[in-house]
Amino acid sequence: MAHLDHAAAVTRMQTYIETHLEDDLTLHLLAEQAGYSPWHCAKLFKEYTGSSPFEYIRKLRLSQAALVLRDEKRKVVDVALEFVFDSHEGFTRAFQKQFGIRPKAYQQQTPPIPLFHPYPVESYYLMMDRPAEISPLSQSxxxxxxxxxxxxxxxxxxxxxxxxxxxxxxxxxxxxxxxxxxxxxxxxxxxxxxxxxxxxxxxxxxxxxxxxxxxxxxxxxxxxxxxxxxxxxxxxxxxxxxxxxxxxxxxxxxxxxxxxxxxxxxxxxxxxxxxxxxxxxxxxxxxxxxxxxxxxxxx
Missing domain, CATH: 3.20.80.10 (Regulatory factor, effector binding domain)
Structure with missing residues (x-):
């Protein structure tokens, strides 16, 4: 059952990231949510999501920033700062690397782009480890x-x-x-x-x-x-x-x-x-x- 405990810890980190995306996030803060050492948290996160915590945070911030640019009339620099990028230039480079288009061009054209859409890793393992004796719900x-x-x-x-x-x-x-x-x-x-x-x-x-x-x-x-x-x-x-x-x-x-x-x-x-x-x-x-x-x- 260790992997279930680990998956639950990673999901707690995912939830914390999603609810604090516009804050400064550190490995120490994520470790507090997971209940493991920072080193072990980073290792588990990479193992279960395929990304390091900070790669994951960057991709999620860029995707949320893209939705703001798509739906709101905001300056690119303001969106960059809102999602904790140090500069307009750094945000533009990261955005173009992630989506293949500069943020200003995306805001003007809004073509389909591959937004990062992660899933709670715990859900998969809960489903796989569901006890066989659980009966149908016969729900209303x-x-x-x-x-x-x-x-x-x-x-x-x-x-x-x-x-x-x-x-x-x-x-x-x-x-x-x-x-x-x-x-x-x-x-x-x-x-x-x-x-x-x-x-x-x-x-x-x-x-x-x-x-x-x-x-x-x-x-x-x-x-x-x-x-x-x-x-x-x-x-x-x-x-x-x-x-x-x-x-x-x-x-x-x-x-x-x-x-x-x-x-x-x-x-x-x-x-x-x-x-x-x-x-x-x-x-x-x-x-x-x-x-x-x-x-x-x-x-």
Whole structure:
């Protein structure tokens, strides 16, 4: 169980970094959160995240700074100082090295860029070490009907994947950061299962993408695709908040309940070919959220 303790310590450091990103961060402060020596903390952090603490901090600060430049009319130098860079020049060099574009040019053009989107490392190990005897939650859930106008889906297709884990093995995790950088996004990025009519030959059923307005004419990142989703109706399902150690149980439990749900309660029928079935990023505090297409029955 040592790796669980270590993963929890690294996650405490990650949380502290995220909540103190605009402060001076030192290895000593991170060590206080983790409960290990500074040397051991640095070693664990590198082992579990693939980055040293200060590489991780730099990438996260640059990504948060990019969102400020994208969404607010701020001077580059002010954003640089806000995110604890010593100078405009140092920030510009770091930004260009990270994203391949100078911050001023990014602010003016806001092209898609690979934002750093880390995950709490503890979640993975909690899921892997979940005791086999944990039973399904049989959770209650909320359902509501939503009508959506025509819009486009900007996505990166996989090869053969029909689920998130296989997609991540094929594509990697960087796609989420690119999706999160799309300024014109209507909602947050999603994972999705594509109906046959939205698939392309020799590509995956499962993909990740983000919805943008129907008239979107922005830059399409390399390798990405875009298609139009006609106006349609979706049933939105949201489960209970869940502890991270029941991550997979909570999700699978709700999916099974959705599979057996009768949409006639909303005077609807399932319409799986009308639009992708989508799942929002699972986050324990809000419960698992999934949307499936339906059609309102004609009386």
């Amino acid at each position: 859930f909320h359902v509501h009907l939503m009508h959506f106008p025509a819009r486009k889906m900007l996505l990166l297709r996989g090869n053969k994947a029909d689920n998130y884990l296989d997609y991540a093995k094929e594509i990697g995790c960087d796609v989420w950061g690119i999706l999160a950088s799309i300024k014109e996004a209507l909602y947050e990025p999603v994972g999705m299962w594509l109906p046959a009519s939205f698939q392309k030959r020799e590509t995956s059923i499962y993909a990740q993408g983000v919805e943008v307005p129907e008239n979107y004419t922005g830059i399409l990142p390399d390798g990405f695709d875009c298609f139009t989703i006609p106006a349609n109706t979706m049933l939105i399902f949201q489960g209970n908040p869940y502890p991270e150690e029941q991550f997979d149980v909570a999700i699978n439990d709700l999916i099974q309940q959705i599979d057996h749900y009768d949409p006639s309660q909303f005077s609807c029928v399932w319409a799986p070919e009308d639009a992708p079935r989508v799942q929002l990023e699972p986050q324990g505090y809000r419960g698992y959220i999934e949307a499936r297409p339906v059609r309102v029955r004609e009386e």
